[in-house]
Amino acid sequence: xxxxxxxxxxxxxxxxxxxxxxxxxxxxxxxxxxxxxxxxxxxxxxxxxxxxxxxxxxxxxxxxxxxxxxxxxxxxxxxxxxxxxxxxxxxxxxxxxxxxxxxxxxxxxxxxxxxxxxxxxxxxxxxxxxxxxxxxxxxxxxxxxxxxxxxxxxxxxxxxxxxxxxxxxxxxxxxxxxxxxxxxxxx
Amino acid sequence: xxxxxxxxxxxxxxxxxxxxxxxxxxxxxxxxxxxxxxxxxxxxxxxxxxxxxxxxxxxxxxxxxxxxxxxxxxxxxxxxxxxxxxxxxxxxxxxxxxxxxxxxxxxxxxxxxxxxxxxxxxxxxxxxxxxxxxxxxxxxxxxxxxxxxxx
Numbered sequence: 001x002x003x004x005x006x007x008x009x010x011x012x013x014x015x016x017x018x019x020x021x022x023x024x025x026x027x028x029x030x031x032x033x034x035x036x037x038x039x040x041x042x043x044x045x046x047x048x049x050x051x052x053x054x055x056x057x058x059x060x061x062x063x064x065x066x067x068x069x070x071x072x073x074x075x076x077x078x079x080x081x082x083x084x085x086x087x088x089x090x091x092x093x094x095x096x097x098x099x100x101x102x103x104x105x106x107x108x109x110x111x112x113x114x115x116x117x118x119x120x121x122x123x124x125x126x127x128x129x130x131x132x133x134x135x136x137x138x139x140x141x142x143x144x145x146x147x148x149x150x151x152x153x154x155x156x157x158x159x160x161x162x163x164x165x166x167x168x169x170x171x172x173x174x175x176x177x178x179x180x181x182x183x184x185x186x187x
Numbered sequence: 188x189x190x191x192x193x194x195x196x197x198x199x200x201x202x203x204x205x206x207x208x209x210x211x212x213x214x215x216x217x218x219x220x221x222x223x224x225x226x227x228x229x230x231x232x233x234x235x236x237x238x239x240x241x242x243x244x245x246x247x248x249x250x251x252x253x254x255x256x257x258x259x260x261x262x263x264x265x266x267x268x269x270x271x272x273x274x275x276x277x278x279x280x281x282x283x284x285x286x287x288x289x290x291x292x293x294x295x296x297x298x299x300x301x302x303x304x305x306x307x308x309x310x311x312x313x314x315x316x317x318x319x320x321x322x323x324x325x326x327x328x329x330x331x332x333x334x335x336x337x338x
Contacts (some may be wrong), residue, residue: 011223029197069285071276
């Protein structure tokens with residue numbers, strides 16, 4: 001199927017994944033006001049056409065809305081969690097500079113992003129067990145010893161049945177049998 | 188991260204027959220996986236507006252209530268952002284249309300009475316008392332006499 005329409009490249013997954021502006025968690029709503037005619041609004045129109053899909057793709061939980069032909073000057077108005085508002089004047093700006101401005105103001109910095117990436121890796125690492133990870137205990141893995149709260153352990157593995165006296169007299173498991181024991185003088 | 192009660196949404200007020208609530212239409216962009224384009228998807232929300240401050244067509248900020256008022260009324264009107272026909276530019280604070288800012292003196296000569304401006308930040312929206320102390324909750328939501336029903 002041929003790619004139809006104006007600049008069909010923006011309808012590819014690769015283009016959407018190229019977006020690099022991750023908005024902060026406090027930002028809930030992003031609204032863009034612009035006019036359909038007027039040279040001063042051209043940057044805003046380009047921003048909505050080229051960059052808004054990328055922005056929405058990377059921030060799925062943010063509501064993004066556009067308003068056309070309401071006011072004579074274009075602006076971006078963001079609503080944050082606690083009722084705060086952020087107003088960005090985008091009059092006579094190019095779409096790249098608008099995007100940079102949004103990234104500087106409301107975007108997550110590299111440090112935060114890399115910390116989040118590390119946290120995600122920690123979660124996906126199957127070697128980790130615990131409440132915040134995928135599996136709480138190794139007893140959940142089939143083939144391992146089942147949870148003693150469900151299936152009682154055999155008698156010899158229970159702490160109360162271990163004969164510590166004989167256990168201490170036995171040689172340690174890691175000892176090499178070829179090396180002779182030091183003869184201890186028995187009283 | 189965000190607490191449950193801080194969920195805010197932006198929408199346009201749409202006609203409804205409810206006595207003390209406004210029906211708000213919220214549009215969100217949804218990706219069509221085949222065409223790979225974002226399309227607006229509408230959803231409706233009933234938000235508490237007892238004093239009828241909003242008109243049909245207003246752009247409104249809506250906030251989720253901590254406790255639902257009724258089975259349907261789950262949100263409340265937080266703030267009117269753009270009142271229909273009476274838009275105020277947030278940058279300059281002046282009333283305007285898409286072409287120019289309005290001259291207030293000229294408008295006073297032309298129009299005797301301008302529509303009342305309600306931003307929704309007055310006391311009518313403040314939930315001073317908790318839901319259970321509200322006088323309205325003591326009386327039944329719907330009167331039991333058939334003649335009082337307005338359908």
